[in-house]
Amino acid sequence: MSEAAAAGRPRDTRIDEAVLDATRGLVAEVGYADLTFRAIAERAGTSVPAIRRRWASKAHLVHEAVYPTDSMVAADEVRDLRAEVRAVVERCLGNVGSPHGRRATPALMSELMADHALEVELSSRLLAGGRESLAARLAESAARGESRADVDLGLFIEMVFGTTLVAIVMRGREAVDDAWVDGLVDVIVDGIRVR
Template identity: 45%
Template sequence: MATEIGRPRDRRIDAAVLRATVELLTETGYAELTVDAIARRAGTSKPAIYRRWSGKAHVVHEAAFPVSAATELPDTGTLAGDVCEMVRRTVGVLTTPAARAALPGLVAEMAADPALHAALLERFADVLSRGLTERLAAAAERGEVRDGVTAGEVIEAVAGMTFLALITRADGLDDEWVDRTAELITRGISA
């Protein structure tokens, strides 16, 4: 067990930085956002931010895409219900003002920097590696899912379809879109 040396980090600073990041993202967008501006808004220093996060992309990712009940794997009791709820939650997360402001810049940085891409997605690894993989294996044993369907493929289908729809549809993503998209994905992975 590792023991931290020194004074424990102040969780209030973490919360203030994340809150400031969300506020500034919605006001200025990703490109204009700076760590200096986040520090000023949060009432802290740049070094305090860099002790907690490696850089702007990391703090923005955590602020715009918090690990919360919305990112937990749903358990509705059916594969179709789980996929539908995954799509609904993905829409909910990706349509917040902070997420909409963060996505273009984060996607560009992640595409240019594979190490950053891997580091940011690591935050959600538990959902993929344990929860969804186990859920798909159980569904495959029940004959609901084709053998070989991976958690990564399901996440790519859900997030990819949602992300593309966000940037191509002017009419928004309503319940009908969620239901139709979930049905397409469920049929695609079904045995």
């Protein structure tokens, strides 16, 4: 969300959540190109100006709706390398493979490739939310002797996201099942495990 959205009177988080929920539902139904602030406002029970005060553009709103900042964060109770990697893969699959994720991701990628400043801003937003937590978890794993201490966090995230995205495009969401998740987890864990 923009700094301007944070200024002024306190934000009503109920409006935020209603808008994000409406965005997820509508982008799954109509796709990114046909998604409008007016339709989102109607479904969320708010106004277009209220949405525009909170999000700088449709890309900003859809990015936040589809990719929450905790997308790469495993559940707090997970304390085992394999379980942590699996939790991250499942979270990513839940976002990218959801009906709204499948409809929004290609259009968002196109917008990001066409606008470098937007790409930097939105990619930074997503990474900022999960990078610190994921780095801490990988450091804990290294301290337990499960994984190498020199794991490239960016490469780890790119492998999970990129592989998940390509698998959904090439195989279809239904084929990206538990066996697929197990296979990807095996590859990642084998790559970062202490030898």
